[in-house]
Amino acid sequence: MKTMYEYVLAPDQDVVISSRVRLSRNYEDLPFSPKLTPEYAEEVVERTADAVFKTENGAAFTLLRMSELEEDARSRLVEHHLISYDLLKFVNRSAAMVSSAGTVTVMLNEEDHVRFQGLLPGLQLERSAEMALKLDEALEKRYPFAFDHQWGFLTACPANTGTGMRASVILHLPAISGGGQMGAVMQTIAKLGLTIRGLYGEGSEAQGNLYQLSNQATLGRSEEDVIRALSAATGQIVEHERKMREDAEKKDMLQLQDRLMRSWGELMYARLMTAKEFMHRYSDIRYAASMGYLHAPLPGLDTLMMDVQPGSLGVRAGKLISPRESEILRAKILREELQDLVAE
Amino acid sequence: MMCEDCGVRPAKFHLMTIINGDRVERNLCPACMARHQKQIPGIDFSNLAGILNSILENRTGAEERARQDAEYDELVCEQCGMTYGEFQKCGMLGCAACYQAFKTPMTALLQRVHGNTQHAGRVPGGVHSGTSIRMNIDRLRQKLQKAIADEEYEQAAKLRDTIRALTIQLERKETDIKVRPPERLESEEGEGDEDDV
Numbered sequence: 380m381k382t383m384y385e386y387v388l389a390p391d392q393d394v395v396i397s398s399r400v401r402l403s404r405n406y407e408d409l410p411f412s413p414k415l416t417p418e419y420a421e422e423v424v425e426r427t428a429d430a431v432f433k434t435e436n437g438a439a440f441t442l443l444r445m446s447e448l449e450e451d452a453r454s455r456l457v458e459h460h461l462i463s464y465d466l467l468k469f470v471n472r473s474a475a476m477v478s479s480a481g482t483v484t485v486m487l488n489e490e491d492h493v494r495f496q497g498l499l500p501g502l503q504l505e506r507s508a509e510m511a512l513k514l515d516e517a518l519e520k521r522y523p524f525a526f527d528h529q530w531g532f533l534t535a536c537p538a539n540t541g542t543g544m545r546a547s548v549i550l551h552l553p554a555i556s557g558g559g560q561m562g563a564v565m566q567t568i569a570k571l572g573l574t575i576r577g578l579y580g581e582g583s584e585a586q587g588n589l590y591q592l593s594n595q596a597t598l599g600r601s602e603e604d605v606i607r608a609l610s611a612a613t614g615q616i617v618e619h620e621r622k623m624r625e626d627a628e629k630k631d632m633l634q635l636q637d638r639l640m641r642s643w644g645e646l647m648y649a650r651l652m653t654a655k656e657f658m659h660r661y662s663d664i665r666y667a668a669s670m671g672y673l674h675a676p677l678p679g680l681d682t683l684m685m686d687v688q689p690g691s692l693g694v695r696a697g698k699l700i701s702p703r704e705s706e707i708l709r710a711k712i713l714r715e716e717l718q719d720l721v722a723e
Numbered sequence: 724m725m726c727e728d729c730g731v732r733p734a735k736f737h738l739m740t741i742i743n744g745d746r747v748e749r750n751l752c753p754a755c756m757a758r759h760q761k762q763i764p765g766i767d768f769s770n771l772a773g774i775l776n777s778i779l780e781n782r783t784g785a786e787e788r789a790r791q792d793a794e795y796d797e798l799v800c801e802q803c804g805m806t807y808g809e810f811q812k813c814g815m816l817g818c819a820a821c822y823q824a825f826k827t828p829m830t831a832l833l834q835r836v837h838g839n840t841q842h843a844g845r846v847p848g849g850v851h852s853g854t855s856i857r858m859n860i861d862r863l864r865q866k867l868q869k870a871i872a873d874e875e876y877e878q879a880a881k882l883r884d885t886i887r888a889l890t891i892q893l894e895r896k897e898t899d900i901k902v903r904p905p906e907r908l909e910s911e912e913g914e915g916d917e918d919d920v
Contacts, residue, residue, distance in 0.1 A: 407819050414803045414817040490815065512845070519847045525819035530833065532844030533822055537817040537829065538836055540822075542844035572838075599839025603861060 387555040389501025392677050394617045396549040396589070397650055399460065399498045400508040400606075402515050403491040403534045403543035407525040411535040412469075412490055420472035423492045426522050431476050431485055439479045445470045446500055451699075454690020458548075465489050468662040483510050487678045488536050491519070491543070500678060502613055503605050512602070531598060533535055536561055541598030546606055549578055551586040554623035556615070561585075562617060568579050579658060587658035587684070592616070624670060639667035646717055650702075652710040654689060664717075675720045683716055731789045733814050791828075835845035853897050860889050 389395075405411055406426065409419050428442050445453055453470070456462045458527040462475045466489045471646065476485040486494040497510030497567040508681070516522075531541040539545065555564060568575045575592045577585030592613060594605045627635050642663035653662075661684050668680060685691060687709045693700055696708060726734045727749050756822050796808035805817030807825050816822065820830055821881035833840050871880040 405819065410818045411821075413809075413813050416806065490772050522845060525918055526820075526847050527822060528846075529841060529844070530822060531757040532842055533819045537816070537832055539844050540833060541837065546842070596839065598833055598837035599841060599843055601844045604843075694865075718750045 392501040395502040404524040451693030458688035547593035651706040795828040
């Protein structure tokens with residue numbers, strides 16, 4: 380008998396993969412990142428861990444010191460968006476507190492002393508913000524954060540000063556991107572004080588047609604204002620993407636199905652799969668699933684996508700693996716798990 | 724890597740713009756990035772002279788700023804010892820007190836990056852922080868507009884009074900909160916009486 384999987388489809392998940400809100404804070408009496416000695420860094424970890432464990436849901440958190448994790452285990456956390464890539468720039472002193480559900484993370488000693496993160500699937504910015512703010516409010520009662528009435532929360536980099544809040548959504552935009560309309564979307568986004576960039580891949584190449592949309596300024600607008608503006612902009616992009624998907628279907632449904640489902644074939648039978656090719660195929664089958672051509676749950680596809688990224692594969696293999704070995708392992712996992720995901 | 728635009732601050736963003744179908748990619752610092760994003764829609768790309776002009780203006784603006792910033796290089800934060808020049812190189816401040824120590828250039832920098840220099844968000848203060856009140860006011864304002872549009876003036880007057888009361892409450896809350904001056908980094912102990920906000 381097949382294992383039963385349970386998936387919850389979050390709001391707008393056909394286009395929005397996840398919503399994330401990060402709050403940057405610094406303890407007012409400790410030096411910031413460039414002047415942070417190992418002793419002060421340890422003080423940050425101890426204070427924060429103590430305060431987080433004492434919150435209502437404190438027992439759900441696990442403290443992970445980056446120096447104590449294998450490289451693949453660290454990468455896996457980045458690939459699952461639980462920590463930022465930047466946290467790994469300070470491996471000697473950085474740590475993360477991860478909630479059991481993986482929806483709330485506290486990053487320690489990254490660019491700022493503390494970064495609270497709320498992460499949820501689909502378009503759920505308000506709820507993500509609420510989760511991060513709740514922790515922020517609980518912690519500030521114990522240890523005051525650097526704050527100035529004119530400039531708000533003081534951060535190591537002035538780009539985050541003010542609310543210290545960076546809210547973002549990850550968008551899957553195969554139809555807008557394939558229709559050559561990303562340029563127009565980017566221009567509109569810039570006018571709104573928001574910024575959009577490819578999530579994976581270098582430079583302008585957006586692997587898997589995944590884009591991250593986030594707020595630019597943190598000073599001069601309230602948290603609610605920023606969340607509202609970002610939600611509204613996301614909603615409009617979602618509508619546009621859906622319209623483009625429908626148009627592509629109207630134009631030549633059979634051709635669209637043929638193109639997308641060929642990727643399914645490749646994934647089901649390939650014996651070697653590079654990370655780059657996978658992202659392209661993943662985008663196709665996610666698009667196909669959202670159109671109902673393929674009966675696979677979107678949350679399952681998204682989890683699988685993160686699970687076959689390089690670091691996560693290494694953790695799964697339990698040892699250091701060569702690029703070729705990871706191509707073989709990726710293809711094998713995909714063959715087995717995709718079969719499982721597809722409904723009868 | 725330094726910012727390709729001002730050449731003064733380190734690059735933090737990879738900006739891609741598409742102008743008439745041509746892709747332009749640049750590595751920029753936060754300040755120049757913010758400026759670029761604002762200008763993209765403003766420039767009239769159908770007019771070549773306009774493009775050249777704005778590019779030239781940009782360049783002189785960046786040079787001017789770099790010269791001004793150089794004047795502040797010698798500023799030192801007494802709390803942590805960081806100089807403004809050092810900050811320009813690494814892009815990060817040394818402690819909370821640096822903000823006051825570098826106040827003049829910092830105000831200009833924040834204005835460039837955020838287009839604003841006044842915080843409008845949450846203020847520390849526990850569970851009843853201003854955010855929830857502000858959200859409440861927001862919601863009531865929308866109700867008020869609807870009431871006026873529907874000509875329900877009695878309801879509108881009530882809403883107006885509630886909003887007024889909440890605004891006063893919010894202002895009081897914000898002035899009540901004692902801000903800890905960053906200079907007190909090391910003299911924190913023994914002054915805990917002000918901390919129970």
